[in-house]
Amino acid sequence: MNFTLPEDLRDMQATVRDFMLGVVEPRAREIEDTNQVPPELMRGAAELGLFGLSIPEEYGGVGLGALGRCAVYEAMGQGHMGFGGVISAHASIGTSGLVKLGNEEQKQHFLPRMASGECIAGFAITEPSSGSDAANIRTKAERRGDVYVLNGTKHYISNAPIAGLLTVIAVTDPSRGTRGMSAFLVEPQGTPGVTIGKIDEKMGQKGALSAEVMFEDAEIPAANLLGPEHLGYREALGILTNGRVGIAARSTGAMQRLLDLSVAHAKTREQFGQPIAEFQAVQFMLAEMEVAIQTSRLLWQKVAWMVDEGQDVRRMASVAKLHATEMLSQVADKAVQVAGGMGYMKDSPVERYYRDQRLLRIYEGTSEIQKLIIARDVLA
Numbered sequence: 001m002n003f004t005l006p007e008d009l010r011d012m013q014a015t016v017r018d019f020m021l022g023v024v025e026p027r028a029r030e031i032e033d034t035n036q037v038p039p040e041l042m043r044g045a046a047e048l049g050l051f052g053l054s055i056p057e058e059y060g061g062v063g064l065g066a067l068g069r070c071a072v073y074e075a076m077g078q079g080h081m082g083f084g085g086v087i088s089a090h091a092s093i094g095t096s097g098l099v100k101l102g103n104e105e106q107k108q109h110f111l112p113r114m115a116s117g118e119c120i121a122g123f124a125i126t127e128p129s130s131g132s133d134a135a136n137i138r139t140k141a142e143r144r145g146d147v148y149v150l151n152g153t154k155h156y157i158s159n160a161p162i163a164g165l166l167t168v169i170a171v172t173d174p175s176r177g178t179r180g181m182s183a184f185l186v187e188p189q190g191t192p193g194v195t196i197g198k199i200d201e202k203m204g205q206k207g208a209l210s211a212e213v214m215f216e217d218a219e220i221p222a223a224n225l226l227g228p229e230h231l232g233y234r235e236a237l238g239i240l241t242n243g244r245v246g247i248a249a250r251s252t253g254a255m256q257r258l259l260d261l262s263v264a265h266a267k268t269r270e271q272f273g274q275p276i277a278e279f280q281a282v283q284f285m286l287a288e289m290e291v292a293i294q295t296s297r298l299l300w301q302k303v304a305w306m307v308d309e310g311q312d313v314r315r316m317a318s319v320a321k322l323h324a325t326e327m328l329s330q331v332a333d334k335a336v337q338v339a340g341g342m343g344y345m346k347d348s349p350v351e352r353y354y355r356d357q358r359l360l361r362i363y364e365g366t367s368e369i370q371k372l373i374i375a376r377d378v379l380a
């Protein structure tokens with residue numbers, strides 16, 4: 001087995017890391033204060049091809065496989081997590097349904113603008129009454145002639161306030177249960193009957209905007225049905241499986257940054273007449289962080305490789321997401337501890353990571369739901 005990433009991917013990782021640390025991080029305070037990603041950072045991301053990571057080259061994207069995408073996500077994780085959240089909601093769950101299930105006309109229509117960052121994408125399944133229990137969504141899509149009429153409410157939808165395209169999951173035939181769901185390509189801006197609610201006020205991940213999306217007799221062209229009618233819950237959730245590997249990779253990058261910050265601090269902060277790095281208690285925290293990084297990296301690399309090999313990754317994507325996100329929470333806690341009082345201060349990136357990382361154990365399936373998926377598969 002060769003664990004070395006190909007040279008072109010390592011180069012791309014280095015470029016993205018430099019962008020995140022050299023261009024995005026200096027603007028972190030501004031993003032925190034305004035809850036907006038400055039337009040020049042969005043343009044910078046577009047120039048690097050970050051919006052087109054998973055879009056085939058023929059549609060203007062970079063056309064990376066899962067290994068390449070996740071390598072980039074790991075590099076992205078080393079910078080502002082809110083900024084990374086905007087990109088990953090777009091490039092991962094916002095895009096993968098269309099790439100996988102879209103017909104040629106749909107791809108030609110949307111993908112080039114998505115690859116350039118002109119059209120930001122998102123994915124909407126969660127509703128106020130169905131989060132983890134996503135099989136029980138109530139948003140309905142009723143076929144009337146050459147349109148589907150959508151009614152219902154989605155909430156906590158990442159990128160909704162800036163999205164040009166949302167992949168929306170709705171019930172097309174309640175009598176079929178979970179097999180009666182379909183996916184739709186919805187252009188929220190300018191479609192009568194589609195309303196984006198006020199921007200959610202969140203604990204962290206500033207700049208990554210989410211909101212409610214309301215459908216009131218919203219007419220969506222039948223041509224915007226994505227994949228077959230009554231695609232089914234399993235297929236719809238396949239879009240999320242793709243995202244889970246990416247979250248594991250982003251978590252690994254975030255842990256790496258937290259370790260780097262902790263090492264730098266431990267070597268320079270002196271107490272009792274010596275750098276705190278000399279104390280075994282601090283060394284142990286650094287060692288535990290390194291173990292978390294190494295195990296999480298191995299897992300995302302394995303799962304990404306499995307995706308590229310065409311293997312079924314439902315169990316392993318959950319294993320990777322569960323492990324990396326739980327480890328990240330522990331690493332963030334240790335990083336605050338190593339930093340001492342400074343780790344509790346707003347000026348410290350560690351404080352920001354501590355808040356930002358918490359979301360990763362919740363969205364795209366909570367840790368408990370990942371355990372259910374793994375346990376069901378183990379018992380099958």
Ligand SMILES: Cc1cc2nc3c(=O)[nH]c(=O)nc-3n(C[C@H](O)[C@H](O)[C@H](O)COP(=O)(O)OP(=O)(O)OC[C@H]3O[C@@H](n4cnc5c(N)ncnc54)[C@H](O)[C@@H]3O)c2cc1C
Binds near residue numbers: 362
């Ligand atoms: C900032 C943010 C962005 C988001 N972005 C998106 C997006 O872009 N698109 C989208 O569709 N959704 C999005 N979500 C929604 C997210 O996926 C859900 O919040 C998540 O799946 C959990 O659902 P819930 O919040 O309703 O919690 P609940 O389902 O109510 O869960 C509450 C608690 O109960 C536990 N629980 C529930 N059922 C079980 C069970 N069977 N066994 C054990 N424990 C259980 C959960 O693990 C959790 O601890 C986002 C959420 C947030 C906060």
